Structures are given as C-alpha cells and as structure tokens.
Amino acid sequence: MKKSIARATLGVLALSLTTLASAQVKPEDQIRYRQAGYSFMSWNMGKIKTNLEGSYNKDQVIAAANAIAGIANSGMGALYGPGTDKAIGNVKTRVKPEFFTDGDNVGKIARDFNAAANELAKVAASGDAAAVKTAFGEVGKNCKACHDKYRLED
Amino acid sequence: MKKSIARATLGVLALSLTTLASAQVKPEDQIRYRQAGYSFMSWNMGKIKTNLEGSYNKDQVIAAANAIAGIANSGMGALYGPGTDKAIGNVKTRVKPEFFTDGDNVGKIARDFNAAANELAKVAASGDAAAVKTAFGEVGKNCKACHDKYRLED
Numbered sequence: 619m620k621k622s623i624a625r626a627t628l629g630v631l632a633l634s635l636t637t638l639a640s641a642q643v644k645p646e647d648q649i650r651y652r653q654a655g656y657s658f659m660s661w662n663m664g665k666i667k668t669n670l671e672g673s674y675n676k677d678q679v680i681a682a683a684n685a686i687a688g689i690a691n692s693g694m695g696a697l698y699g700p701g702t703d704k705a706i707g708n709v710k711t712r713v714k715p716e717f718f719t720d721g722d723n724v725g726k727i728a729r730d731f732n733a734a735a736n737e738l739a740k741v742a743a744s745g746d747a748a749a750v751k752t753a754f755g756e757v758g759k760n761c762k763a764c765h766d767k768y769r770l771e772d
Numbered sequence: 773m774k775k776s777i778a779r780a781t782l783g784v785l786a787l788s789l790t791t792l793a794s795a796q797v798k799p800e801d802q803i804r805y806r807q808a809g810y811s812f813m814s815w816n817m818g819k820i821k822t823n824l825e826g827s828y829n830k831d832q833v834i835a836a837a838n839a840i841a842g843i844a845n846s847g848m849g850a851l852y853g854p855g856t857d858k859a860i861g862n863v864k865t866r867v868k869p870e871f872f873t874d875g876d877n878v879g880k881i882a883r884d885f886n887a888a889a890n891e892l893a894k895v896a897a898s899g900d901a902a903a904v905k906t907a908f909g910e911v912g913k914n915c916k917a918c919h920d921k922y923r924l925e926d
Contacts, residue, residue, distance in 0.1 A: 623796075642818075642822060643815070643818070647815075649813040650811065651814075652806040654807070654809075654811035654812040654815075655812045655815075656809075657804065657805060657808035657810040658805060658809045658846075660805075660813055661797070661801075661808070661809075662846060663780045664796075665796070665847075668796060680848075681845050681847055682846060682862060684841075684842045684845065684846070685842040685843050685845070686842075686847035687838075687843065688839040688842025688843065689777070689812060689839050689842065689843070691835050691838060691839070692816060692835050692836060692838070692839035693810075693832065693836075694836055697815075699809060738784075758848075766905065772880040
C-alpha cells in the first residue's frame with residue numbers, strides 16, 4: 619500500500635520541476651491555475667487548427683506553438699497537490715481520482731505530451747505546414763490520451 | 773471621431789499578430805481565454821518571486837519565464853474583440869471601457885510588457901539571479917501599469 623502511494627506520488631512529482639510551488643499555492647488556486655493553463659493551451663491549439671485549415675500564417679503558428687510549449691514545460695504537476703482531487707467550494711475539477719493513483723501512467727502521458735509540444739514548437743519555427751500538421755496531431759493525441767482516461771465528462 | 777476610433781482600433785490590433793483568431797472565438801470565450809492567460813502568467817510570476825526570495829532553482833525560473841513569454845507573445849490582443857468590453861452572462865470582465873479607446877497607450881503598454889517578458893526569459897536562461905530580479909521587476913511594473921489604468925477594482 620505504502621509502496622503504491624509512493625510510486626503514485628513519484629509519478630505526479632515527475633510532472634513538475636520541483637514541488638516548491640505547490641506548497642505555497644492554496645489547493646483551490648492550484649485547481650484554478652491548472653485549468654487556466656489548459657484553457658490557454660486550448661485557445662492556441664484552436665488557432666493552429668484554423669491556420670492549418672485556412673490560410674497559413676507562420677508567425678501566428680509559431681507564437682501559438684511557443685505558448686503551448688511554454689505552458690506544457692512550466693511544471694504543472696505542482697498544481698496537483700494534496701486536496702486538489704475534488705471540488706473546493708465552488709471551484710470544481712473534472713480530474714478523476716485515478717489520476718492521483720496512476721503515477722507511472724500519468725507521468726508517461728505528461729512526458730509524451732511535453733515531447734509532442736516541444737516538437738510542435740520546433741517544426742512551427744520551420745514554417746513547414748505539413749510538418750506542423752503532423753506535430754499538431756501528435757499533441758492532440760496526447761491531450762486526448764489524458765482526457766479519455768482521467769477527465770470526467772461534463 | 774472616425775479618426776480617433778481608427779487610431780484606437782489600430783492600437784488594439786497591434787496587440788495581436790492577426791485578428792483571425794478573434795473572428796472565430798465567441799466573445800465570452802475571448803474573455804475566458806484572456807483571463808486564463810493572465811492567471812497562468814500570475815502563477816509563474818509567483819514562482820519566480822518565490823525563487824528570488826528563497827533558494828534559487830534555475831530550471832524552475834527558466835520554465836516560468838518561458839511560460840510567461842510564450843503567453844505574452846501569443847497575440848492576446850485578439851481576445852479583446854467586439855463585445856468583450858463588458859460582462860456576458862456570468863462571464864465577468866474587469867477591463868475598463870478606456871482600454872478600448874486608448875489605442876495608442878494600450879499598444880505601448882502591450883509592447884513594453886512583451887519586451888520585458890522577453891528580457892526576463894533571456895536573463896533567466898543565464899541563471900544570473902540578480903539580473904532576473906531586475907527583469908522580473910520590470911515585468912511587474914508593466915503588469916501594474918496596465919492594471920492601474922485599465923483594470924477595475926474587485
């Protein structure tokens with residue numbers, strides 16, 4: 619039991635660079651900040667999608683991809699601290715309890731997502747729309763991998 | 773009158789790389805996305821502050837500064853489209869009406885903010901805590917310049 623908690627904790631910690639931040643941010647603010655991060659990434663994913671489907675603006679795609687990578691690499695694991703597994707007052711969360719116990723798998727998804735976000739930023743800089751399309755698809759797949767397994771339906 | 777509207781519009785447009793995105797995002801979602809961006813930057817500013825006041829973790833500061841710069845450069849001006857100057861249903865906004873008419877000044881604040889955020893990301897990479905402290909202060913000053921003038925009190 620202790621071992622599985624330790625493993626799970628390790629996995630969640632692996633999401634963040636350090637746990638320093640979570641110790642100083644109230645649980646309800648951790649939930650708000652992580653939702654803000656995902657929301658802002660979602661806006662930028664939408665912009666890249668629009669560029670891929672319509673006329674391609676290299677600078678806009680670079681800016682969007684850099685925003686996504688910057689957020690992905692910011693150590694959001696620190697925003698899943700103790701007490702953030704369920705609603706706090708009117709601050710709701712859609713994260714499933716399994717997220718906090720599936721440490722190894724959550725860590726893997728987080729690493730894959732970050733790698734995909736970094737690849738997207740890299741190819742965006744090249745301005746190669748076909749490469750961006752592929753990299754964008756990979757980021758989307760990684761978003762979905764986590765949503766399918768660890769996000770509650772609305 | 774027309775000229776001043778045109779000038780104001782130009783200033784707000786200057787905040788974004790293109791206006792493409794705002795045309796396709798509902799006004800209430802524009803408000804939500806811009807709030808998400810500021811909120812996530814705020815978390816990362818807090819982390820840098822903690823590092824400057826306590827033990828300095830170079831990697832955490834780099835990650836936080838890159839997240840801030842990525843968001844700052846993402847073209848948030850597109851999130852101030854028509855209809856986003858006041859609450860929409862239960863989606864509130866604290867932006868003052870002057871923000872939408874002070875185009876030149878808003879444009880200047882936005883450019884200064886972006887330059888400060890980029891400088892912060894640059895010096896963070898060097899690991900020079902004293903330089904980060906100065907650059908962090910500049911970003912904070914630019915946040916405050918906009919809040920003081922264009923944000924309603926709670």
